[in-house]
Amino acid sequence: MTNPVSAPPTRPPRTLSRDERRVQLIEATLSTIAECGFSRTTLTEVARRAGLSHGLVLFHFETKEKLLVETLDYLSDEYKANWKAALDSAGPAPEERLAALVEADFSPQVCQPSRVNAWSAYWGESQSRPLYLSHCGANDELYIRTLEDVCAAMNTAHGYKIEATRAARLIRITIEGTWLEMMTLLNPYDQHEAKTTVWTCAGLLYPRHFGPDGPLRPAA
C-alpha cells in the first residue's frame, strides 16, 4: 500500500540505469498526483512511494517544477504513442481508424486511474500554470487534427454530411467527459458504460457504422 511501485523491501538496486530510475520516479510522481492531488504532491511523498530518498529525486530532476514538467511530457508522450500505435495497427477504412482511436483511449495503459487522475489534476492547474498548455498544446492539436481528418474521410467515403470539425470535437469531448465523470461522480459508472456512451455518440454521428455496442458488423 505504501509502495505501489514495487520497490524491494531492502535497498533498491543500484543497477537501475539512469533512464529506468527516471521512469521509476516519474511513475511514482504520477501515482502521487493521482492519489494526493497536485497541492499535496511533495517530493518526500514521491520519494517515499519510490522507496528512495528525496535527495535522489532532485539529483535526477533538479527541481520539483522540472519533475512535474517531465512527468507531464511523459504522460503526454505515452498518450500520443498509444493512439498512434492504434492507428498504425488499424485498417485503412475511416471507420476502422475511428474505431481504433476510440478504443485506444480506453486501453488499460492510458485509461488507468493514475493516468486519468493525473490528467485531471493537470487540467485543474492549466489556467494558472503555463505548464500544461505549453507542453501539451501541440500534442493535443495533432490529435484533434488527426481525428478531424478521419471524420472528414467518413464524409468522403460514406456520404455523411456532419461537419468534420464538430464531429471530431463531439467524439473527443465525449471521451474526456466520461473520463471526468468516472472521477467526479458520487456513484460513477464503469468503463464499459463509459465506452457505450461514446459509441452511442459515434452512432448518432455515423449511424450506418457505429452503435452503442461499437462498430457495426460489415454485414450491416
Next chain:
Amino acid sequence: MTNPVSAPPTRPPRTLSRDERRVQLIEATLSTIAECGFSRTTLTEVARRAGLSHGLVLFHFETKEKLLVETLDYLSDEYKANWKAALDSAGPAPEERLAALVEADFSPQVCQPSRVNAWSAYWGESQSRPLYLSHCGANDELYIRTLEDVCAAMNTAHGYKIEATRAARLIRITIEGTWLEMMTLLNPYDQHEAKTTVWTCAGLLYPRHFGPDGPLRPAA
C-alpha cells in the same frame, strides 16, 4: 458628498454585514483559485484580493479547509439555483425544459472564467479530497436526475427512442467537455462555438427539435 437622506450607497462599505463579508471573501477565494490554482491559493492571497487582513479570513471561516468547503458549497448552490431558476421560467414542454437547462449552463453568471476555472480546480482535486464528492455529489445527482427526466419526457412526448440515461449523460458531458476545452486548448474556441457543439449533440439526439443553432422553430 454625503447623502443625508438615504444611506450613501457609493461609499465603500467599511463594515459589511456578516454575510456580506463572507460572500466577499468567498468571491475572493474563487478568483484566487481561478487565477492561482489550488496549490497556490493561500489565505494571504485571498485576503489581499479582498483588501482585508488574513487574520479576518480565519475569523470568519475558522480554517482554510472550511473556507474551501464553503466556497465549493457557494459555487454548487449558485449553479443549482441557476438551472432551477431557468427551469422555473421555462414552458412545460420537455423540449422547452431541455433548452432552458442547456442555456442555463452558458449564462454569464455560471459560465464566467472564475467559475469555470474553479470547477476545474475542484475536479482536479476530487479524487484526493473527499471534499468535492461529499459536497457536490448530491447536487450533481439531482441535476442528472432532472436532465434524465426531461429526456424521458422527450421520448414519451415525441416518440424518440434514445435511452434517457444515456441521452442525458451525453448532453451533460458535452457541456462539461466544452467547458474543459475552453480552458485547456492552446487555441480555444469561443462560447458561441461551444454552444453550437452542444446543440449539435442535442440535434443528433432529437433531430426534430434541435439543430446546431439551437431549438428548431415550432414551424418545423
Next chain:
Amino acid sequence: MTNPVSAPPTRPPRTLSRDERRVQLIEATLSTIAECGFSRTTLTEVARRAGLSHGLVLFHFETKEKLLVETLDYLSDEYKANWKAALDSAGPAPEERLAALVEADFSPQVCQPSRVNAWSAYWGESQSRPLYLSHCGANDELYIRTLEDVCAAMNTAHGYKIEATRAARLIRITIEGTWLEMMTLLNPYDQHEAKTTVWTCAGLLYPRHFGPDGPLRPAA
C-alpha cells in the same frame, strides 16, 4: 551564554515596537556573525539568540539576504554616526579633529568584538558579494574624504609637508590593521597597545602634535 541579547526567560514581550524588534534581531545577527562566522550564520541561530522563532525573523526582514543587508547598513550607519558625533564635539583645530577621529574608532560602541568581527566577516565576503561595496562604499568614501580634509588642514595650519591623501590612508589602514590583528593573532595585543600603535603612526606624520601616547599637550 546561549542568549547574549538579554531575552527574558519567559515569553518575549509583545510590547516591543516594530523598530525595537528589528534592532533586537539585528543585534542578534551581529553577534551571530561575530561568533559563528558568515558561513554558519543561520536564521535559526539568529532567532535562538534573540529568544524568538525563526519565522519572526523572516516576518520582519522577508529574506535572509535582506537581513544581512540591513545589518550591514545598521553597522555602517552606527559607525558613521559615531565618528560624526566625535567630530561635532571636537574643537576646531585640525589636530583636535584628527584626535577625535582616531579616538572615535576605539570607542566602546564601535570597537567591541561583535562589531569588529562583523566588519571582518563582511570584508571577507566583499569580493564575492556586491553587498558590501554597494552598501558601504559611499560611507567609506565620505570617511576617507573627511580624514583627508583634516590632514590637509594639518598641512595648511602647521606647515607639515606630507601629502594629505597618503597621510589619511596611513592613519586609516593603521586603525583597520590593528582591528584585524586583534582578531587574527595567536597572542593578540590589547586595545591600549593598538591605540599606541596608531598614535605612533600619527606621531611620525605630525611629530609636533602627536606621540605614542596620543596628542601632545599644548605645553609641548
Next chain:
Amino acid sequence: MTNPVSAPPTRPPRTLSRDERRVQLIEATLSTIAECGFSRTTLTEVARRAGLSHGLVLFHFETKEKLLVETLDYLSDEYKANWKAALDSAGPAPEERLAALVEADFSPQVCQPSRVNAWSAYWGESQSRPLYLSHCGANDELYIRTLEDVCAAMNTAHGYKIEATRAARLIRITIEGTWLEMMTLLNPYDQHEAKTTVWTCAGLLYPRHFGPDGPLRPAA
C-alpha cells in the same frame, strides 16, 4: 607521437601524481574561495573548476574541512617560502633585508587576487573557526619576529630610536591594510600606489633609508 625516452611533457596529463592532483585541487579551492566567498565554496564548485568529479575531492582530502585546512596550510607555506626566499637573496644590511621583506609581499605570486581574497576570507572566519589561528599563528609569529629582528637591527646599525616591536607592527599592518583596501574600496587604488603607501610608512620610520619610492640610493 609518444616519446619513448622521456615522459611526454606536452600531453595533457591524464593521471597526475598524487601531489600534483592535490595541488590542482587546492588551487581550485583557492580560486573558488576568492571568487565565491567562504560561504558558497562547495565541493562541487571546487571540482568543477578543477575539471574533476566531486567524489575525487573527498578521495584526496577525506573531508571538506580538511581540504580547507590544507588549502590554508598551502597558502601559509607559500607565503612563508616567498618571504624566506626573498630574505635569502637579500644582502646582509638590515635596510636590504627590510626592503626584501616588503617587496616580497608585493610579488606576483603572493599578491595575486586569488591569494589576497583567500586570506581575507580566512581572516573573516578566523574568530569563529579555530582553524586559522591554529594553522597560521605560528607562521605569523615567525614572520613578526623576523620583521622585529630586522627593525631592531636598523636601530643597532643606524642609530634609529623607534621601538622595534612597534615599527615592525606598523610596517606589517600597513601592508595588510593596503591589501584589504584593494578589495574593499569602491574605487580601489592600484598596487603601485599601495606600495608607495608602505614605503612612505617605512620612510617615516627610517627617513635616511626609505622614501615614498622605496629604498634611498646608497648615496644617502
Next chain:
DNA sequence: GATGAATGAGCCTTCATTCAT
C-alpha cells in the same frame, strides 16, 4: 584512481494558525 548515484542533515522559505492588542 575516478565517477556519479544515493543518502540525509540542515538550510531558507512559505503558510496556516494562534493570540495580544
Next chain:
DNA sequence: GATGAATGAAGGCTCATTCAT
C-alpha cells in the same frame, strides 16, 4: 470586529558524505 505580531510544521533545495561500480 479587525489587525498584525508571533509560532512552528512542512516543503523545496543545497550539499557534505558514503559507496557501488
